[in-house]
Amino acid sequence: MAATDLVKEAAAVGTDRRRPRRLRLAPYGFISPFYVVFIVFGLLPIVFTFILSFVDWDGIKEIRWVGISNYIHLFQDKTFLIALKNTALLILFTLPSQILLALIIAYILHMGLVRHKDFYQTLIFLPYITTPIAIGMLFSALFDWKYGLVNSVLTHLHLVADGIPWLQSPGYSKPLLAFILDWKYLGYTMVLLMAGMKTIPKDIYESAAIDGASMLDSFWRITLPLLKNIMTFVVITSIIGGFQIFEEPLLLYSSGASGDQGYGGPNQSALTIVMYLYQSAYKFYRWGYAAAIGYVLAFIILGCSLISMRLMSRRG
Amino acid sequence: MIKRFGLMLAVLGLSAVLGGCGAFTSAGPTFEDLNKAKDQYRGEIVFWSWDVEHEKNIIADFNKEYPNIKVKIIPVQDYQNKLLIALATGSGAPDVVQLEENSAAVPVQSGKFVDLSAQPYHFDKSTLPEFLIKRYSDKKGGLVGIPNSINPAGMYYRRDLAKKYLGTDDPDEVGKLIGAGGGTWDKFLEVGRKLKADSKGEISLIPGLVDLYNMMSKQPKGAWHDGNKLLIKQNILPEFKLLEQVRKEGLDAKLQQWSPSWNQSYSQGKVLFYPGATWFKDFMISMNDKDGNGRWGVTGNPVANWAWGGSAECIPTQSRHKDLAFQFIKWWTTSENGGKSFFKHVGALPFNLNELENPVYNQPEPVLGGQILGKFWKEHIPGIQVPVQDPNDGIATDAINQALSKIHNGSATAEQAADEAVAAILAKLPDYHE
Numbered sequence: 001m002a003a004t005d006l007v008k009e010a011a012a013v014g015t016d017r018r019r020p021r022r023l024r025l026a027p028y029g030f031i032s033p034f035y036v037v038f039i040v041f042g043l044l045p046i047v048f049t050f051i052l053s054f055v056d057w058d059g060i061k062e063i064r065w066v067g068i069s070n071y072i073h074l075f076q077d078k079t080f081l082i083a084l085k086n087t088a089l090l091i092l093f094t095l096p097s098q099i100l101l102a103l104i105i106a107y108i109l110h111m112g113l114v115r116h117k118d119f120y121q122t123l124i125f126l127p128y129i130t131t132p133i134a135i136g137m138l139f140s141a142l143f144d145w146k147y148g149l150v151n152s153v154l155t156h157l158h159l160v161a162d163g164i165p166w167l168q169s170p171g172y173s174k175p176l177l178a179f180i181l182d183w184k185y186l187g188y189t190m191v192l193l194m195a196g197m198k199t200i201p202k203d204i205y206e207s208a209a210i211d212g213a214s215m216l217d218s219f220w221r222i223t224l225p226l227l228k229n230i231m232t233f234v235v236i237t238s239i240i241g242g243f244q245i246f247e248e249p250l251l252l253y254s255s256g257a258s259g260d261q262g263y264g265g266p267n268q269s270a271l272t273i274v275m276y277l278y279q280s281a282y283k284f285y286r287w288g289y290a291a292a293i294g295y296v297l298a299f300i301i302l303g304c305s306l307i308s309m310r311l312m313s314r315r316g
Numbered sequence: 317m318i319k320r321f322g323l324m325l326a327v328l329g330l331s332a333v334l335g336g337c338g339a340f341t342s343a344g345p346t347f348e349d350l351n352k353a354k355d356q357y358r359g360e361i362v363f364w365s366w367d368v369e370h371e372k373n374i375i376a377d378f379n380k381e382y383p384n385i386k387v388k389i390i391p392v393q394d395y396q397n398k399l400l401i402a403l404a405t406g407s408g409a410p411d412v413v414q415l416e417e418n419s420a421a422v423p424v425q426s427g428k429f430v431d432l433s434a435q436p437y438h439f440d441k442s443t444l445p446e447f448l449i450k451r452y453s454d455k456k457g458g459l460v461g462i463p464n465s466i467n468p469a470g471m472y473y474r475r476d477l478a479k480k481y482l483g484t485d486d487p488d489e490v491g492k493l494i495g496a497g498g499g500t501w502d503k504f505l506e507v508g509r510k511l512k513a514d515s516k517g518e519i520s521l522i523p524g525l526v527d528l529y530n531m532m533s534k535q536p537k538g539a540w541h542d543g544n545k546l547l548i549k550q551n552i553l554p555e556f557k558l559l560e561q562v563r564k565e566g567l568d569a570k571l572q573q574w575s576p577s578w579n580q581s582y583s584q585g586k587v588l589f590y591p592g593a594t595w596f597k598d599f600m601i602s603m604n605d606k607d608g609n610g611r612w613g614v615t616g617n618p619v620a621n622w623a624w625g626g627s628a629e630c631i632p633t634q635s636r637h638k639d640l641a642f643q644f645i646k647w648w649t650t651s652e653n654g655g656k657s658f659f660k661h662v663g664a665l666p667f668n669l670n671e672l673e674n675p676v677y678n679q680p681e682p683v684l685g686g687q688i689l690g691k692f693w694k695e696h697i698p699g700i701q702v703p704v705q706d707p708n709d710g711i712a713t714d715a716i717n718q719a720l721s722k723i724h725n726g727s728a729t730a731e732q733a734a735d736e737a738v739a740a741i742l743a744k745l746p747d748y749h750e
Contacts (some may be wrong), residue, residue, distance in 0.1 A: 060404055145570070148577075
């Protein structure tokens with residue numbers, strides 16, 4: 001049978017109107033679970049949230065259409081602008097340091113420059129799988145100004161006379177959060193970069209070594225350029241994750257309903273966009289306003305991701 | 317086409333029938349339904365609770381009298397939001413839900429709960445203190461929840477420190493020294509100054525500023541608004557000034573409420589007074605100072621009496637077992653056995669003031685050095701006027717807390733902090749005015 005006949009037969013099977021209806025519909029049934037789940041839990045919330053961003057609603061009372069006033073109000077809202085600035089600063093603090101550290105550690109582990117590689121890999125990855133509530137409690141206890149371990153060590157070493165108000169002073173909140181975020185996500189970034197390094201063929205390194213390339217030369221001229229794709233992925237996912245920072249600052253500075261820090265840490269210096277979104281929806285019951293924050297956040301993430309993709313492809 | 321039209325009609329018809337069924341089954345019970353013999357009530361109700369650990373014991377006691385009502389207790393985390401979704405969508409709410417003081421305002425005003433003061437339930441509102449009636453009344457004046465307890469508050473103190481620095485650990489004497497019921501904070505601050513001087517700054521009057529602010533916000537002049545008029549400058553600014561003074565004079569221990577060091581401070585003996593409600597004895601003092609039996613006392617309040625916390629039991633209108641739900645609530649909140657059970661398992665006092673004379677509530681309390689509490693608390697209930705919770709409390713409280721944090725870390729004066737609080741509230745609630 002010629003190949004063209006086979007194609008014709010296959011096409012005929014696909015469009016056979018004489019086959020029973022249930023058999024023709026069966027394939028749709030098989031692929032439907034994904035679409036049903038996607039429509040119910042993905043598409044509908046996206047559309048509903050978009051509609052919600054144009055209304056005033058507390059979840060109970062009658063929905064009131066307010067047009068784009070939620071969006072207008074958002075850009076005049078000092079708290080939102082503080083949250084936006086805080087989030088951007090946290091990304092700027094954490095992204096380069098995290099990638100640089102992860103790159104160095106991944107290279108050292110990948111090239112087998114230390115013994116017990118698996119042990120170090122697990123150790124560095126552990127914070128990533130630690131629950132945020134434990135992280136919040138751990139760091140609140142460590143940096144407590146009166147009984148925290150950090151201040152105890154500092155005062156015992158006579159480096160400071162009185163405890164440093166780590167969690168009370170707005171000046172310390174961002175460096176502290178950046179440290180926690182780096183500590184938590186370093187392992188994850190490292191694993192991604194190590195996976196990227198594993199895809200680079202060993203013979204390239206061997207050829208380079210024969211040509212007299214040093215370890216550093218190999219890193220700059222082989223590892224780094226060939227990691228471009230995975231690096232783009234890491235940068236973009238880190239930016240997306242960075243704009244969604246929520247649990248760490250929330251739990252670090254949560255001290256009950258009437259904590260003297262207020263929501264978002266001292267002088268709101270640790271308030272992030274998602275924290276403000278959460279507060280608007282679940283504490284202030286301004287569902288429409290929270291939906292508008294969600295959409296603005298999505299567009300900010302989209303814009304930043306596109307810019308970083310463009311920049312990284314240019315450098316390539 | 318005709319077939320499809322027929323199918324649509326069938327679906328619509330079925331929906332109408334099912335909808336009708338729902339309406340029928342969720343309709344209210346009759347007077348007779350609520351006045352049967354206890355063992356005649358039969359069925360299962362769902363109860364959302366945030367304190368399953370203790371309340372399952374109360375249900376066990378309830379079942380001794382109502383053996384045929386099964387109460388399915390469901391621990392609900394973040395129940396406030398889940399409840400709002402269930403109320404808004406019209407399905408999924410339990411038969412009984414517990415509304416806590418801080419999260420009651422929005423649900424109470426939702427119009428989605430049964431008025432328990434109306435027929436056929438006819439709960440007698442006059443048995444409740446005024447502030448609890450206001451807290452759980454909707455805009456139409458209907459009472460949508462019956463409080464399971466009353467939670468008056470006082471000044472808990474360390475007896476060892478009181479004896480050493482004030483010369484007495486007797487609750488009445490200590491109360492006199494701090495000006496309990498005296499209308500001002502002057503004597504209290506005086507005690508703080510003496511304490512600081514005599515202990516060379518080692519012992520503090522209170523743990524932190526929020527402990528004091530929390531107390532002031534629940535006293536009669538603690539309201540941040542009256543209708544749409546903001547009372548920040550009238551009510552909150554004087555409080556901010558007092559807190560600023562406390563901080564400037566170094567009378568507090570700079571502890572952040574609920575923080576690990578705040579919890580540890582109970583057993584460390586560096587702070588004299590802890591303002592707290594009835595539940596502080598079991599949930600704060602006994603938990604944080606495990607060897608503290610006899611080391612503590614409680615006395616009255618400077619300025620005015622206040623209350624803190626407490627919940628009410630409510631029946632959503634969508635409940636299909638309102639008769640059973642009401643029996644459960646009635647037993648828990650108004651019967652002698654229900655009150656005793658709640659006291660035994662949670663340490664909470666019934667709102668019926670006459671009951672507080674009952675010997676059950678007047679046994680010597682080991683943690684508090686043998687103090688008799690029922691009568692003490694009864695004396696500290698008159699005059700309680702906790703400001704009524706409001707759906708916009710979240711916004712106002714956040715603005716006030718932000719301002720407070722600036723006084724706390726010294727980045728704003730009391731006046732600046734009050735101005736910022738006003739600006740922050742008006743930015744989110746433009747219908748309000750000064």
